[in-house]
Amino acid sequence: MAKYRMLRDLLARDGCFRFESAPFADPATIELAHDAAYVRDFLNGALPEAAIRRIGFPWSEALVKRTLASVGGTLGATCDAFDSGWGGNLAGGTHHAFRAEGSGFCVFNDIAVAIQWLRSKARIERAAVIDLDVHQGDGTAQLFEAEPDVLTLSMHAKSNFPFRKQRSTIDIELEDGTHDQEYLSALDAALPRVFDFEPEIVFYQSGVDPLASDTLGRLALTHVGLTERDHRVMTAAHAHRVPIVISLGGGYSRPIELTAEAHANTFRTASEIFS
Numbered sequence: 001m002a003k004y005r006m007l008r009d010l011l012a013r014d015g016c017f018r019f020e021s022a023p024f025a026d027p028a029t030i031e032l033a034h035d036a037a038y039v040r041d042f043l044n045g046a047l048p049e050a051a052i053r054r055i056g057f058p059w060s061e062a063l064v065k066r067t068l069a070s071v072g073g074t075l076g077a078t079c080d081a082f083d084s085g086w087g088g089n090l091a092g093g094t095h096h097a098f099r100a101e102g103s104g105f106c107v108f109n110d111i112a113v114a115i116q117w118l119r120s121k122a123r124i125e126r127a128a129v130i131d132l133d134v135h136q137g138d139g140t141a142q143l144f145e146a147e148p149d150v151l152t153l154s155m156h157a158k159s160n161f162p163f164r165k166q167r168s169t170i171d172i173e174l175e176d177g178t179h180d181q182e183y184l185s186a187l188d189a190a191l192p193r194v195f196d197f198e199p200e201i202v203f204y205q206s207g208v209d210p211l212a213s214d215t216l217g218r219l220a221l222t223h224v225g226l227t228e229r230d231h232r233v234m235t236a237a238h239a240h241r242v243p244i245v246i247s248l249g250g251g252y253s254r255p256i257e258l259t260a261e262a263h264a265n266t267f268r269t270a271s272e273i274f275s
């Protein structure tokens, strides 16, 4: 949890970002992507013990507020993306959340909620998710598996969590120890397929757990490689004039400062490309 504060402090020091507190997402909006009973039981602290265990955090009022703000932050960033080309949430990217259950530190799937919210308001028809967290975006993949208007790309470590993978529109599985060059080549091959789909908005789950120092990652990327990755994703969105919403995703380096620095680089790259 320490990385969130560190990241905000790093970006505040840069002096080129405007921060806003994330509003709490409305439960009715969350229910556009999630089962209503699951949403209600989580908010009321009534989920069964096994369901809480699968999420991985103990339930508390503070967790409820944090979770609602995390989804609200992505919704706010989505509005910013339509206004200025990009928006960012210094949280979110909770891609292991399914329709009626959470897992892997994810309660609600902020990206899926944002996409369903835009579609419910007829703001868009087609959306794409570029999920470069080292773990497969299994919740997002399953939530949109039967939806031809939402393309999901997940590029992840093959041998890593989740051990039962779901089917994204495009899955790219990487071997343990994958380095910058192989990683970037795989990304270069995948990105044109995303933009050929002609999405009206792209959600970028920019997890930095492919970093070599990550304790849950298994890949071997450097900070330079990750920044290059972010640069390629954002340059492609910019060139195609597709708004992009950046959410944080995972990062568990030891020491955690390495993760905070990598997340900060993602937002610095965005600021450079979009300003």
Ligand SMILES: [Zn+2]
Pocket (backbone or CB within 6 Å): 133, 134, 135, 207, 209, 249, 250, 251
């Ligand atoms: Zn992850």
